[in-house]
Amino acid sequence: MMLLAMALVASPVPPGDATIVFFRPKSLMGAALACPVRLKGRQIVDLGRGTFARVTARPGRYSFASKNPLPPIDAKPGGTYYVRCSIKLGIVGGRASLQASDRAVFDRVGAEEREAEVAELTP
Numbered sequence: 462m463m464l465l466a467m468a469l470v471a472s473p474v475p476p477g478d479a480t481i482v483f484f485r486p487k488s489l490m491g492a493a494l495a496c497p498v499r500l501k502g503r504q505i506v507d508l509g510r511g512t513f514a515r516v517t518a519r520p521g522r523y524s525f526a527s528k529n530p531l532p533p534i535d536a537k538p539g540g541t542y543y544v545r546c547s548i549k550l551g552i553v554g555g556r557a558s559l560q561a562s563d564r565a566v567f568d569r570v571g572a573e574e575r576e577a578e579v580a581e582l583t584p
Contacts, residue, residue: 478517479517480540481523481541482513482515482541483498484512484514486547486570498559522534527558528556534561544562
């Protein structure tokens, strides 16, 4: 099993590991709804409006989900991967949706205000 651990913004990524950045833009649409991010059914972070979370990941394949699964991320040593959470509104209510993203989108719409806490996963 792989290990994801909380990484502080200023902390360097250990050699051989990857960084995965989850973010949710500041948007009024679905502001009251949460965006839970799960790995293997366990919630690792709950992104509120305008938040982000950085996690350090050992190389390997990760399958994250919220209400829908994200295509797997194949984390490579030294790589940085971005995942955006959007709230999609429906007839009855809203739902969180994860999409692969990139640094340019994070910088443009990112959640620079505050970093969310990430649960530590153990093998």
